[in-house]
Amino acid sequence: MTATASARAASGVNVPALIRHYAVLIMLVALFAVLSVSTSSFLTLTNLLNILNQNAPLAIIAVAGTLVVICGGFDLSTGAIFSVANVVAAWVALHFNSPLLGLLAAPLAGAALGLVNGAAITRLRIHSFLATLASSLVYGGLAVLITGGFLISVPAGGFTALGRGGIGPVYYAIVILAIFALLSGFLLNRTTFGRYVLSVGGNAEAAELSGIRVNRIKLYTFLYSGLAAGIAAAIGVSRIGTGQPQAGDGMQLLAIAAVILGGTSIYGGVGAIWRSVCGVYLLALIDNGFDILNANPFFKDLTTGVVILAAVALSVASKRR
């Protein structure tokens, strides 16, 4: 054992590694602190619950997206899947006059589209970046076709229970996000499936050689991502009470940005779920801060860009020797 190695092991704390892993959390806490002292309207239960609630659908997508990215893939179709699932939910709820059926249809539709993605990627052996870019166009078209370009309003009262109701002051969306994130974290770290996801993303050939059905694992991650987009869509459509064919536009990029902001490598093989959730809420705090502080929205995009760069630079700077 070398001297430095033992020293490091002895002290037990590796500051650069800590910063690298916690960069996004550090930024989040910093921003939280800044907002807390700069305005009294930030640190209120309502506001915090609102922030959590508003971004829960995006966070759910980012959670599943983390698995996809760890597995070496990219899902650019989650926004479009969100759109399809949310109009499907509204359509089903309206036509079968059953809010419950409608809300259940969204995750199912999402999972089905995710399955199609996965099948296309593994069967046709297309890189997921392009495959999901293409499928997002197809799905987007599908969402428009389902609605005929109109909105689908669901008047039934029960339909909005999921999106607007909650357990006490805590919205259902937050509860669902918490459960989904914990479950996904468990899946990644405590199950063979998670281990296989890590290994396929780390070195697909090695995984193949170890008898892992690489294609099947990949397919499952896309299925999972589609399912997540479907769940997110159920929450989203229930909140608004209306199916819109553009509802998911742009979500996919935000979700991926959050995942990478959380330090998950775009080359696959490493990553953590909770950090992606932090990534989502870091972006959310910037938005909320601008609204609350009454800042000039012209600067919002600019600030968001700078914060992302800062977070990543922080995590990368600590990696240097």
Added chain:
Amino acid sequence: MTATASARAASGVNVPALIRHYAVLIMLVALFAVLSVSTSSFLTLTNLLNILNQNAPLAIIAVAGTLVVICGGFDLSTGAIFSVANVVAAWVALHFNSPLLGLLAAPLAGAALGLVNGAAITRLRIHSFLATLASSLVYGGLAVLITGGFLISVPAGGFTALGRGGIGPVYYAIVILAIFALLSGFLLNRTTFGRYVLSVGGNAEAAELSGIRVNRIKLYTFLYSGLAAGIAAAIGVSRIGTGQPQAGDGMQLLAIAAVILGGTSIYGGVGAIWRSVCGVYLLALIDNGFDILNANPFFKDLTTGVVILAAVALSVASKRR
């Protein structure tokens, strides 16, 4: 040697490899043929020149983007650079009352922003996917700040000469694209710089150990990409005569889609310029076809998605043994 092997060697033609390399061209030709027979207004000089002209700015961005992707990077900021460069051009033309100066300002601004991208990526060691995602937010904010959220109309007549004029029936934009593509092809295949780009994308560590300034090569590719976006912006703004802060929205994804559609590997190390140009025009033909055939625009996205999938599946299917 087996019979098939010798037969193949004798004929000297390797069909799968051909399909793989020419998949995008095959799709392009097929679509071209379909449109030619289905409407008489497609196969006319004006229409073809129009298609070439309309998409020249995107193609210019895709050409440079090919170098970035081959070098193992991603430039998601070209759309935002286009926006900044086009408002800068309008602003300069208006304030210095010089159309020429304005049009020259666009490529300069583009190159400068590309340089900033390159510097951020190589200095801060951030992956380009995230760095350019962040910088595109910053640049987008910048474009809005420059205009104050308005458009900048340039009344000077000379300002539109570049975008609307041409040599005989051939628009300047087409000429510029042709020159830029040929130059870039030459750069990639016939110069030391191109060789370095290929090797850095193929194996950055081996390149570094071979004495190549990996970071500098990467930086140059982003500079080049920014320059291309600036040139494209000069054409775009001159065509419309107005600087718009959202002008480039979404271009970056289209450009990357075209590059990958052209078979350039997103892992870097291999690719070809002309195929990216084919990718741009494959997408363009779909658009043109819908407008000319007066087809229901609801189906446009769907069709585009399916064509992309088909093209890639075609090229990938031929890769199997």
Added chain:
Amino acid sequence: GCNSDVSQVYSSSTPQNGKTGPVRVALLASSSQNGFNKAVYDGAVARAKEYGDVEVTVFDGKFDSQTQFNQVQNVAGQGTFDGIVLVPNDNVGIAAAIPAAARAKIPVVTTLFPVGPQLTELKPQVQGVVSTVAADTEANSKKLAEGVVGYCEGKNPCRVAILIGQLQFPFDNLRNKAYRSVLDGHANIKVVATGQGNYDRDTSMKAMQNILQANPKLDVLLSNADQQTIGAQVALESAGVDPSKMYITGGGGNQEAIKQVRAGKWAADQVDFPNSMGKAALEQVVNAVRGKQVTPVVDANTLGPVPVIVTKEILGQHPDFAGEWAD
């Protein structure tokens, strides 16, 4: 110093019959980076200045209904604002957020579009919306199309190209349907092409070039947005078509459009008055906050100095009107 303020907050909490102190209004723009919204904002700010004790803050809706939904929720939750002026991104979804504002006793005035399931119903449809400052989109669209019918009289065939924003948007879908309901009743009028201009000059220019390719002889360009018509005009002119020989419309009444109509290049434009709308909306929301009389429907068509459809002749009678916004 949080504790010492508590009593003040209580004492100044909205009295039954209206607030007396300064009024803070949140203007939820559909996008803050857009000329039309800027004009609404400028109008609101100008009116606020006249009041003296009214303050307006703009929020960027990013053309995204979820974002705007969240903003309504945030404003309702924070208690920093007394009233909301809304330029909605979608009319139905946002309605779901309004009750939160209503619960927080924050009145909402919507502009440009009504809020609620009916795009054509201007009377407030949702509890919390106190006033709608908008015009009847369907009626206005029909008026624009009727101009086309007039022009086409005696022409057979009369070839019409429609350039619509995006058919996926409900209001554009509504406009398109309104156009068709007028045009399709006339046998001589042929809608030969429907292109999407996406409120963008470059997109419209491309679409127009392509449409011209299939239909070199066009009599009418019916566009719902000025930005689109400007882009299409580039395509027409570079194809050697003289716009003044056709019947060309725009929509929005921005400064460029008014110029073109005055110059006789465009035949007609459907005018919006965002600045006046901003003023009117602010008035209504301030009235609501102060407990004064509120007008539930302000017909936006009546706000400007000119009628909703302008032609060269009409503008000739209003030499000072330049359009209320630029984009």
Added chain:
Amino acid sequence: MSVRFGSTQALDSVSLSLVEGEVHGLVGENGAGKSTLGKVIGGLYQPDSGELEVFGRQVHRWDTRRAQEAGVVVIAQELCLVPALTVAENVFLGRESRTLGVLRGDLRGRYRDLEKICGFGLPPDAPVHTLSIADQQKVEIMRALARDARIIVMDEPTSSLTADESDRLHEIMRRLRSRGTTVVYVTHFLDDVLGNCDRVTVMRDGRVIRTAPAARETKASLVEAMLGEPVDMVLPERPPAPSPGTAPVAEMREVRSASVREVSLLVRPGEIVGLAGLVGSGRTEIARALFGCDRVESGQVLFGGAVVTAASPRASIARGMAMIPEDRRAQGLVLLRPVLENVTLPHLRRFSRAGVLSRRAERAAVRELVERLGVRPAALDGDVSVYSGGNQQKVLFAKWLLGRPGFLILDEPTRGVDVGAKSRIYQLIVEIAAAGTGVLLISSELEEVVGLSHRVHLVRDGSIIAEVPGPGTSVDEVLQRLFEVGATSPGTEGRP
């Protein structure tokens, strides 16, 4: 069975039978098709023609999964591990004990049991990307053993192990054999083949030349069968040593870097200096510090008598240095690019004017070199990725020889290289030195280092513990000295 890649016939009507419970040696020149055959057995490649029988049953479809299920495991020649997973996780990848898909916490226990058999002493919780190649190779071996396989194909498993570790692996092979496991042992170390195999199959140009009991073969007979001609197996004569007064071409003075401690050494023009040490002793790190890859914390590097200030590989190359790194795939070659481009990469300035390449000049120079080194296939435009391991190594040699360096670092230059090529490489090293180039030679094959070098530095724990002359020193002596200082048992030598 036949396998074809494009126009390359990798396997041509090969027939091979494996007996249960034997160690079956597979030898042949670089590119003979050994790895391909191994991959066919492991189900990675499907044969174009021919049949496969496993345990007496004819199989129609054969892929990695079916192979796994039938108990066939391949240790690939090119390392294939999941970098971010730990040693233990890699070892048991795909074999995790689970309850309803949830992992059980017995990974360490299982690892400890396996470690008792192997005794490699690897840290079970270290991510494998932090290990050296040699250690990664051990992980590969452990992974195969963890599978309770009935057939294990080991493709050059010892190429980066020390003699001692190789012996341990051979011991494991014997144990496997006694349990009825069949081992296919691909290697270029003919002594190992003769000493440890029951039967040997010799391959050449994709064909099986013969299969015979190992007892009936000799080194010479194997070589002749492999190459088709007898080859002189002795090391070439060293070039004359430069006089001790000659100014050194490269020098390190008390250099310290992340894992190098106070190293001083010098190499004179025309001199071959060896670095001998156990695996993980820091030889590669010394070379990297010298070449400018790693940051030097203190001390000086001198090149041509001048102190190097802003050190980088680029600066070193500009000064006429060259280095063939130990990991040819990760550090040496751009696998997706053709041979031609790989070879000329560091020298493009010579083949260009104002940045524009002259491809004709490039081709001419590379063709000459490729022929001289016997790279096969000799085509210049094929991607290096499909070249056999040994031929990739030759391409790397060509790459650096093209620059006629004044000083050359060779880190494991003969790893995975066949006997014929090896003697050609030895010949080359001697020629290079004779032409006045200083050479720093690192190799885990002590015969090589001791037999070729004028002076040999013994390396332990990142520092040089002694210097011995090459001529007149025996390999045993060096081994003794390498171990005696350590005093720890050789069995646990290696990583902390």
